[in-house]
Amino acid sequence: MAEPLSPKSFESNDPIAWCPGCGNFGIREAVKLALSELGLKPEQTCFVSGIGQAAKAPHYIRCNLFNGLHGRTLPVAAGVKLANPDLVVFAEGGDGDGYAEGGNHFLHALRRNLDMSYLVHDNQIYGLTKGQTSPTSEAGMKTRTTPCGAIEPAFRPLALAVMMDAGFVARGFCGRPRQLADIIKLAVQHRGFSLVEILQNCVSFNHVNTAKWYSHRIYDLAEEKHDPTDRDKAYHKALEWGDRIPFGVIYKSSRKSYDELLGDTIGSRPSDSDRVPAVLDRLLDQFS
């Protein structure tokens, strides 16, 4: 086997448009590390993203890329994976893209369990549109669209994922790229839908949940010997938020992935496209 490519060789030459100090840089480091250590070539991967600062991330990595519409990341990624199962498929975007605009797709992607990794950059605020509330903004948080403080409680995507028996559920932090890379590698290696929620600071619009704020609260699940196959415990860990915030692998399901089950239910598809005229003749016979 050839030498794995260096993390640096996964850097694209597209000029980066993020704010200096943005948490996205740490996530990019982690993605580069993970791709390199997984021994992948850029052309073996396909990143699908929507709209938002996080959704620009695939432009800054050397990979195949479909940068689609706001919130529509997961359906496009599902189409890519179904059409070409050989590609290592990533969906990548922010909390607004995935949990607000794409909420219904998120729910059904968890249910469908197609083999792909979903990286969510969660900074609890809208960046691209300049500082509006997000589904993961804490209740009471003041933003441009919640001047008196957010009324709704924050969405807890990880708890939802555990409830849905999602394939692989984990949390990382942009300030710990090494650990995040390891989590991403596990997510890719898991056959099924892998949700990697990434805590991320927003230097421009979120002055509450700063990098420091997260650093003081996070703790590593591995150090607590958390068993990710224990769904009850996983559910509690997924809901834990406040003074202590866990990161690492929260839950792993033994569910088969959609692609495996698809093969089980209707069998393998014909690979020979020359068969079409014969199939067509047979099908047309049924109308005579």
Added chain:
Amino acid sequence: MSDLHRPTGAAEVNLIITGRAGQGLQVISRTLGRMLVRAGYHVFVSQDVMSRIRGGHNFARVRVSNVPVAADGDKAQVLVALDPALVARHVPDLAEDAVVVAEAAADLPEGLNPILIPLADLAREHGEDPVMANAAAVGATLALVGLDLDGTEEMFESQFASKGKDVVKRNVAAAEAGFRAVAVDQKRCCQHRLPSLGTVPERGLSPERLLISGAEALALGAIAAGVRVVTAYPMSPATPIVEYCFRHAQEAGLIVEQTEDEVSAANLAIGAAFAGARSMVCTAGGGFCLMNEALSLAGMTETPLVLCVGMRPGPATGLATRTEQADLLFSIYAGHGEFPRAVLTPADAGQAFLAAQDAFRIADKYQTPAIILFDQFMADALWTVERNVLKVDNRQEPALSEPRQEERFFDSPGSLRMTDGAASRTGRQERQVPEGLEPYSYRRYEMSESGVSPMLLPGAPQQLVYADSDEHTEEGHITESAAMRLLMVDKRNAKLAGIRQELGAPKVEVEVEVEAKTLVFCFGSSRGVVSEALVRLRARGHSVAMVHLDHVWPFPAGAVAGLVAKDKKVVTVEQNFSGQLAQLLSQECGVRAAGTVRRYDGRQFTVAEVEAGLEELVGAKVG
């Protein structure tokens, strides 16, 4: 086309089969229809269905003729009622000497000619299930029109093979009982004997003729085109297309996905198409509303996408199971921003089969969305189609006007046909990286005169593919450059000229009448009705010809302008309120329609109605 003339000796019998939802009316009309086609007749079946699962009032019209038919007939000679209470509603549809087959006399209106047959009892007795009243009705009808029971068993076998031998046997027994119940009464038997097949050149058993619905023909056309991924959220009238694909997914090698909503259906199909699978999404007008954003995405990212859009009366939920042609302008203008698209409007099952292949060819070649716009009537009707019309289109793509070196790998739409090219499990088409392309130098949106860029798929060795919904550079990265914006807008929209050329001129269906004083324009499923109405008008001395548009976008403006000489009168026939085709004619080629025959109550035009409507318009000036 000659098949639309009514030759001398043309004759027909019209039947109505009426009942409640859940009584198996579609089984009767299809079984009977296929048996009649096998016997050498031309059959046309239309469905009038309420949006409910049980009860209500549904009916099918079955027209049987010795010459081709592509519209409902006038008055019916036979009414088969699975529920006698429904007979009264059909009295206006019946010919004077019509026969009514019904269960009991109690609910029947006065002055009818009923044959009382205890269909449910026969079904219970011979088929061990009252629902087989529908099979008994098939048998009774066969006797009434003078056919025998030959081939009944074979037909039920073909219809119900998956339900097991016992079901077939009981259906046959019920049909035989129904047949005997009519046949014992010699006077009644053969009362509406079918016309002689003498005028039909290829009389007798015709394995080369099929009875197929528009929806099934669309699905089969897509299969012929090598579709690999089909997506949908169920919505009438597109659901039968998807259900057909689901049923045959394995043997046809399809991945069929019912998604959480239409937004997902369209985006999933785009993702699959980006990764190289020929992809199709099926929906109705309302679902298409939800897909507008994705339509625009396919235009911007230059992703080949085929959309089957079924029209039903709107706005909003409208009449869910009925027909209309009011999404004509919507389909042309849907989606934000400006991008090229094709909108095809097939008339019938035969055209639908071919339109599906055209749509894939155009979508692939021009890397942009292609819409097949149809309506409920066309999708649910059963059409008699000569099998040799349903051909796999193996056309190699003609070179674009500016042949370039890169065409080596973007002419692969040709090789996307079933003939060559390795395909993966999902039929993904491998597009070859051209020799001499430096590693990692591929530009997805490379400029070209035709607007079409070489298309590689993600996964190509040592190349990367970037697709972007933002305005982008030739590589596919985000840009806000004004100069690049201009180049990209021009590039994308340049493709329309190629599509226009490819789709060609609309058909003037009646060539001999090209000198006609009045041209009647229509699109989609109106063709059969209009064509027959014109035959009648010509017989009364009117100088009329039909122009049926089998595609409406890019609008064939040049061709239409060429047809419409100065002294010609133009009218349209269309199933909408505002005369959308007339608007399009005016806007795209400055042709002002002198009038429009419209219908928008959710029911298909009848021939008589179009005839009367046109006579008024045509007679005004020309007559």
